[in-house]
Structures are given as structure tokens and as C-alpha cells.
Amino acid sequence: MSGAVQVQADVLTNKKVGAFQHLTLLAPGVAEGFRPGTLLAVTVGGPLSERQARRTLPIFRARASAYGGTVEVVFEPTEPGESWLAAVQPSTRLDVLGPLGRPFALPKEPVPCVLVGYDAAAAPLLALAEKLRERRCDVHMLLGAASEARVFGALDARRSATSVTVLTDDGSLGSTGSVLTVLPDVLVKRKAAVVYAAGPSKILHGVAVAAEQHGAWSQTAVSVPMPCGTGLCSACVVPVTGADGVVRRARACTDGPVFRGDRVCWEPVSA
Amino acid sequence: MITTLSTTLGDLTLPTPVMTAAGCGGPELGRFVDLTTLGASVTRTITLDPLEGPASRRFAETPSGILTDLGMENPGLQAFLAVDLPELAKQQVRTIVSVAGHRLADYAEIARRAGGAPGVTGLEVCFLDEDPLAAARALSVVRRDAPPGVAVLAKLPMGPGLLDLARELSSCGADALVLGLPLMGLVVDPTTLAAFRGGLAGPATAPLALDAVWRVHELLPDVPLVGVGGIRSGSDALAMLAAGATAVQVGAAVLRDPTAAHRVQLELAALLDPRGLKPADVVGIAHRGGLT
Numbered sequence: 001m002s003g004a005v006q007v008q009a010d011v012l013t014n015k016k017v018g019a020f021q022h023l024t025l026l027a028p029g030v031a032e033g034f035r036p037g038t039l040l041a042v043t044v045g046g047p048l049s050e051r052q053a054r055r056t057l058p059i060f061r062a063r064a065s066a067y068g069g070t071v072e073v074v075f076e077p078t079e080p081g082e083s084w085l086a087a088v089q090p091s092t093r094l095d096v097l098g099p100l101g102r103p104f105a106l107p108k109e110p111v112p113c114v115l116v117g118y119d120a121a122a123a124p125l126l127a128l129a130e131k132l133r134e135r136r137c138d139v140h141m142l143l144g145a146a147s148e149a150r151v152f153g154a155l156d157a158r159r160s161a162t163s164v165t166v167l168t169d170d171g172s173l174g175s176t177g178s179v180l181t182v183l184p185d186v187l188v189k190r191k192a193a194v195v196y197a198a199g200p201s202k203i204l205h206g207v208a209v210a211a212e213q214h215g216a217w218s219q220t221a222v223s224v225p226m227p228c229g230t231g232l233c234s235a236c237v238v239p240v241t242g243a244d245g246v247v248r249r250a251r252a253c254t255d256g257p258v259f260r261g262d263r264v265c266w267e268p269v270s271a
Numbered sequence: 272m273i274t275t276l277s278t279t280l281g282d283l284t285l286p287t288p289v290m291t292a293a294g295c296g297g298p299e300l301g302r303f304v305d306l307t308t309l310g311a312s313v314t315r316t317i318t319l320d321p322l323e324g325p326a327s328r329r330f331a332e333t334p335s336g337i338l339t340d341l342g343m344e345n346p347g348l349q350a351f352l353a354v355d356l357p358e359l360a361k362q363q364v365r366t367i368v369s370v371a372g373h374r375l376a377d378y379a380e381i382a383r384r385a386g387g388a389p390g391v392t393g394l395e396v397c398f399l400d401e402d403p404l405a406a407a408r409a410l411s412v413v414r415r416d417a418p419p420g421v422a423v424l425a426k427l428p429m430g431p432g433l434l435d436l437a438r439e440l441s442s443c444g445a446d447a448l449v450l451g452l453p454l455m456g457l458v459v460d461p462t463t464l465a466a467f468r469g470g471l472a473g474p475a476t477a478p479l480a481l482d483a484v485w486r487v488h489e490l491l492p493d494v495p496l497v498g499v500g501g502i503r504s505g506s507d508a509l510a511m512l513a514a515g516a517t518a519v520q521v522g523a524a525v526l527r528d529p530t531a532a533h534r535v536q537l538e539l540a541a542l543l544d545p546r547g548l549k550p551a552d553v554v555g556i557a558h559r560g561g562l563t
Contacts, residue, residue: 006303006529043527050335052473052527081332095528097303227330227337228526231299234341235330249324249344254299 003033004100011092012070018149020120021086022060024072027096031069034062035103036128037198037221037258040073041229043095044081051081056226056236056253058198059099060123071098074123074152100229104128104196104219104258110136111193114186114216115161116179116207118144118199121223122152125198129160138162140190144179144203148172180206187214194219201266208261218261226253239265276540278310278518278550280495281446283393283422285310285365285518288550289508289536292499292522293369293395293426294341296532298358303529306364309536310518314355316369316397317385319377321347328467331458336476336501337523338456338469343371348381352388360390367393367424370413378412386417393422395449401432403439414444422446424497429454429483437487437494447495447517450483472523477501481514488515488555503531505538512550513557 009027016022030040041054057073077086088094104124107113113132117125122143129139141161145151146169154173157164166174167182175182180203187195187210195214197207198221211218226236231254240250241263250256276287287310290296294315296306306312324344331338345351351368359366368385372378378396386394396413398406406425414423425440427433429451437448453470460467480500487496498516502508503524511519524531543550546562556562 004302050474051332052335052337052523053330053332054526097529225330227332228529230303230529232295232297232529233330233339233526234324234344235339237324237326237329239326249326 004098005029006095006097009071009094009096011088011090011094013090014086014088017074017152020074020076020152022072022074023085023088024070025094025096026068027071027098028068030071030096030098031062031064034059034071034099036124036131037101037103038099039101039226039229039253039257040071040096040098041100041226041253042073042085044084053081053227054097054229055081055085056100056229058121058124058221058223058257061127062099071096074120076120097229101253101257102255104221106131106135107137107194112138112140112190113194113196114183114190114192115139115141116144116183116195116197116199116203117141117153118179118203119150120152121198121200121221124221125196126153126156126160128196129157133160138190140186140192141165142167142179142183142186144168144199146170179203180210183207183210184214187211187216192216195261197221197261199223204261204264205266208264208266212262219258220261220264221257222252222259222264223257224252229253241265275544275549276536280424280497280517281422283446287536288512288518289532289539290367290497290518290520291525291532292520293397295522295525296364298355298362300525300529301362304533306362309365309532311365311367311392312359313367313369313395313520314351314359315345316343316371317345317348317351317381318343318371319348319381321345321350329469331467331469333456333458333471334475336456336471336473337526338458338467338471340467340469348384352384356388356390365392366390367395367422369395369397369426371397371399372409375409375412378409379416382413382416386421391421393424393446395424395426397426397452398436399428399452401428401430401436403432403436406436407439407443410440410443410445424449426452428452429479433483434486434490437491441491441494447497448487449497449499449520450480450487451499454479472500474501474503477507481510484511484516485514485557489558492555502535505535505540505542508535508539509542509553512553513555513561515555515558517551517554
């Protein structure tokens with residue numbers, strides 16, 4: 001949560017990757033505090049924009065460097081603000097805040113981990129896989145999507161993960177089916193101790209349930225609109241059970257986006 | 272540069288006329304901006320008992336604005352005094368506590384306990400109801416029970432009853448009237464056709480807030496006003512002063528820029544200084560034909 005900065009970032013590259021957009025920014029100071037799971041809150045529409053809310057996106061990668069450092073996000077343009085972002089030209093200047101929020105918690109021991117990613121939300125799991133491998137954890141990755149164009153990072157994943165399984169609804173890449181269908185068997189076969197997941201709430205809910213049944217911890221990164229990124233506006237709340245058993249409205253941008261899967265009250269979220 | 276911005280609201284003297292609006296200057300922003308340089312920071316609205324906001328949608332983006340419905344979510348007076356307020360006091364932020372109540376006894380208790388808490392500069396009473404007599408009674412109770420030296424501000428809804436309400440409240444011992452609470456707006460999701468209703472904030476509301484300040488200043492030229500609505504820049508703040516506000520609050524702009532209030536203050540100073548003007552020199556000047 002600490003170490004977040006506000007910087008005027010310059011667009012270095014903005015590329016279409018399948019159904020998604022991959023944006024790389026020169027953003028000094030963001031990489032230093034980056035942990036997998038943290039967020040970047042981006043203004044859209046330029047200085048005279050009529051759009052007042054930030055778009056808060058999971059950070060794909062961040063690299064510190066002598067010339068300032070870069071930060072990358074991968075997203076699907078689903079509304080006008082994101083469509084604007086998908087069309088920005090190199091050297092466009094964007095006001096960004098980051099890294100924000102609570103990252104994925106890493107195991108202290110080298111234990112088998114299963115990472116479940118869906119669509120572009122899978123992007124931060126690649127940096128997570130590297131961190132887990134540094135800690136000598138076995139990393140088994142399940143990447144799911146509707147079709148090939150919506151699978152993100154399958155090639156990169158093969159570099160950092162111990163094993164990678166791709167599943168698409170239409171079978172256009174990998175096996176046909178859903179990550180949730182195969183997950184229980186994978187957890188048993190890999191003797192998973194921790195399951196990390198990023199994707200829509202329905203997937204996260206399914207992962208949390210499967211992890212619980214298997215007796216593994218789950219760490220789920222929720223994706224809901226976060227209009228400010230700083231925790232101020234409280235528009236991004238998710239019901240989460242505290243250690244005291246009391247359900248509270250937790251802010252995804254500040255108290256999350258990563259929550260223990262067994263602590264999130266998924267029904268209202270994934271409805 | 273900021274030394275020229277000193278501003279007086281009734282018995283309250285602030286180093287600058289720029290505050291953050293209710294709920295828009297929380298300790299969350301402390302890591303991006305120095306809130307201690309601001310005139311004051313107004314907390315989210317606190318009620319006696321905790322209120323849980325809606326579990327469903329709370330936010331929508333509209334042309335040059337936002338709609339929010341937080342259901343006045345707050346931890347209640349007790350938890351606020353125990354947790355939130357000490358955090359603000361630690362950051363040495365000049366704090367005005369926004370408060371709301373249902374019964375007169377609520378107002379009395381909130382005025383006593385919040386007003387008497389260490390580090391509280393003032394109370395801003397948030398009136399959702401337009402009934403002038405009920406509001407006047409509540410405001411009188413807050414003024415009576417708030418400790419001496421604690422400023423009392425009244426934030427008014429901007430509906431058709433604005434002038435009546437302003438006239439009524441101006442005689443109840445408030446140091447300033449805050450104009451005003453957001454008007455309601457509605458969006459309909461183009462896919463699901465579900466509606467979402469919330470308070471409209473952001474630049475879209477600037478002309479409405481300016482007009483409210485203009486009309487109330489015309490009616491009650493001696494009552495200090497705080498203008499809030501759509502302020503993003505020093506020149507927005509200057510316009511609000513010219514329309515009749517003695518101070519301004521920066522609200523929704525902090526979503527886009529957490530340093531917005533601080534920046535507005537610097538920009539305001541940069542607009543006033545070269546002309547040798549202090550904020551008080553321009554208050555209501557638009558009613559006198561502007562700078563001549």
C-alpha cells in the first residue's frame with residue numbers, strides 16, 4: 001500500500017494483443033513499489049476530458065531502470081474511457097497513480113501453487129509466477145478464455161511456470177472446457193497449497209470454493225470498476241468477512257484487489 | 272505566496288479559502304498531497320450510529336460529472352472519534368467534521384462530542400431536508416451545544432427552496448452557509464436498462480453552484496458563503512469568489528487528481544497575487560460589474 005506515486009507518464013507503446021490492448025508507459029517511480037497484484041489508476045481523455053473517473057487496471061509488469069522505469073497494463077476496452085486509452089499514441093502524457101492496493105501474498109515456504117487466470121485478468125499472474133519460482137515454488141498455471149484471441153500470456157507463462165494448461169470454451173486453443181471444471185483434479189494432482197486467481201467474479205468464486213474443498217489457501221484478485229484508486233470514493237466495495245467474523249465493505253482499490261477467497265462473500269459480487 | 276490567502280468565515284480564520292468538500296480529503300490522500308496546507312478538510316458525513324452504504328451500484332460516470340450513492344456510509348460517531356479523527360489529527364489536517372442527524376437529540380450529542388474532540392476546527396451540518404423550520408431548529412441546537420470556538424457551517428440542498436432555507440438558517444448562528452449539496456441525477460444502463468440514481472458532482476455542476484452562490488449572496492450579502500460544485504482550477508475558485516463565496520470546497524476533482532485542492536489553492540494565489548488582490552477583495556465582485 002505504501003510507495004504509491006502520482007506521475008505524468010508518457011506512452012511508449014500501445015499494441016493490440018488478440019482481443020486486448022497492451023499499454024507500456026514511461027512512469028518513473030512506479031516500478032519500485034510494484035508487487036504482483038497491485039494496480040495503476042489512469043486518467044482518460046486528456047486534460048480537458050469530460051471523464052472524471054480514473055480507470056484502475058491491474059499492472060502486468062513494472063521495471064525500474066536508470067532512465068525512469070516502465071509500467072505495463074493489459075486491458076480489454078469495454079467502455080469509452082478504455083477505448084480512448086486503447087487508441088492513445090506514443091508520447092501521449094497520462095496522469096497515473098500507482099502502484100496501488102494490496103498484492104498477492106506469497107508463501108513463506110516453497111509449496112506447490114496453482115494460478116488460475118481468465119482473459120486479460122491473467123496478466124499479473126505472469127509476474128506472480130516469476131516471484132513464486134524465485135521462492136522455489138512449483139507453479140502450475142491454468143489459463144482460460146472463451147477463445148484463442150482472449151487467452152493472454154500463454155507463451156510467456158511457459159517460461160516462468162512449471163506447467164501451463166490452456167482451456168478455451170470453443171477449443172480454439174488448448175483443451176476445450178472451463179478452468180473450473182479441471183481445477184479440482186489439478187489441485188489434487190499438484191498437491192496445491194495455495195491457489196491464486198484473477199478474473200471475473202464467477203471464476204474467482206469457483207476457485208475459492210474448489211480451494212476450500214481441497215484445503216488450500218486462495219488469493220483472489222477482484223476486478224470491479226475503481227473510479228479513484230486511492231480508497232477515497234468507496235465506489236469499489238466488496239463484502240469481505242474480517243478476522244472477527246464481521247462482514248465489512250472492503251474497497252477493492254485499497255483493501256484489495258487481492259482478498260482471501262474464503263473471506264469474500266461472493267454471491268452478491270458474482271450475481 | 273499562500274500567505275496572502277488568509278480567509279475569515281464568521282469567527283473562523285483559515286489560512287486559505289480552499290477546503291476539500293465532505294468526504295473528499297480523507298487521510299487516504301495524505302500519501303499524494305500535503306493536506307495541512309489547505310484551508311480545511313471536511314470529513315465524510317458522520318451520523319450518531321454507523322450507516323452501511325448500498326451493497327449494489329454506488330457510482331456512475333456522466334458527461335463531465337459523476338453520480339454517487341454511498342447511502343451516507345460512515346462508521347458512526349464513536350468509531351469516527353476513535354479511529355478516523357486521530358488519523359487526521361496525526362497528519363495535522365485542519366478538520367471540519369460533516370455531521371447529520373435525524374432527531375434534535377442526535378444533533379445535540381454530535382455537536383457536543385464531535386465539536387469537543389481534539390483537533391476539530393468546525394462542524395458542517397448537512398441538511399438533506401428542505402424544511403426550513405426543522406433545519407433551523409437543528410442548526411440552533413448544534414450552535415448551542417458545540418463548544419465555543421468551534422465553527423458551525425450549514426450545508427444546504429440546492430433545490431427550489433434554497434433561498435427560504437438560506438434566509439432561515441442565516442439567523443441561527445452559523446459561521447457560513449455551504450452551497451451546496453448535490454442535486455440528484457439518474458443514468459440508465461444501455462444494456463440492462465437498469466436505473467441508477469445518485470448525487471451529481473463534478474464540473475457539470477459548476478454553473479448550478481455558481482448560480483446558487485450568486486442568488487444567496489444577492490439576498491444575504493453579509494452572510495459568508497462557501498461555494499462547492501465542479502471546482503477544478505484556480506480560475507473556477509476565483510469565479511466562485513466573484514459570485515459571492517468567501518471560501519470554496521473542492522470535491523469530485525480529487526478523483527481525477529488527488530492533489531486538486533492543493534493545486535487550486537496555488538493557482539488561485541497565482542491569479543490574485545499579480546493583481547495585488549486578496550481573496551476578500553473579490554468576494555461578490557461579479558455583482559458589482561467585476562474588476563473595473
